[in-house]
Amino acid sequence: MHEISIAGAIIDSVLDAAKKNNAIKVNEVFLEIGELTALNPDQLKFIFETITQGTAAQGACFNISTIKTSIRCKKCSYKGDIESLDRLHFFIPVIKCPQCDETDVDIVAGRECCVKKMKIS
Template identity: 75%
Template sequence: MHEISIAGAIIESVLDAARKNNAIRVKEVFLEIGELTALNPDQLKFIFETITAGTIAQGATYNIQVIKPVINCTKCSYNGPIEFFEKLHFFLPTIKCPRCGETDVEIVGGRECCVRKINIS
């Protein structure tokens, strides 16, 4: 469950930014999570609620936008989203170009894990 360590790092950065801005409360956190990170948004929200107890982020709302994978194909020059990828292993997906089926692709989106905005008071 890699969500725990990543959620901890996210909350650390949120609390650090809030302290630097003299916040008394974190109201909302806006996140972008790439589908290829294999992070579960519902699990992240649960962990956030648990690890923020007793902090200025307790009770905050977490808005998580899931980013779909986007690729560039080296064979046919396809540049765009993919809707399906075969999983060889839980953490090792095989990504194919939807146009030509090539697996030699460059991933240009879908691996994000970032805090986009924090609403504080």
């Protein structure tokens, strides 16, 4: 489960930001997780709730939005979303252009894993 190490890194940055802003408590955290990260939002939330015990982020509400995979085709210059990938194939994703089946594409979105904003007090 790579969720644990990633969740740890996210919480570290949340707590770090809270500290820099002299916050006593983190109330809400908004996250963006790309489809290609293969992270499970429910699992992430559960880990967050566990590892934030005793920290300023304890009891914070975690809002996770999933970013769809978006590509730019090098062959036909199609730009946009691709069909949702089958979760089982996440670790060997075959990403191809929905228009011409080309696999030589640039991934524009789908790999993000970041804190978009947070509410502190």
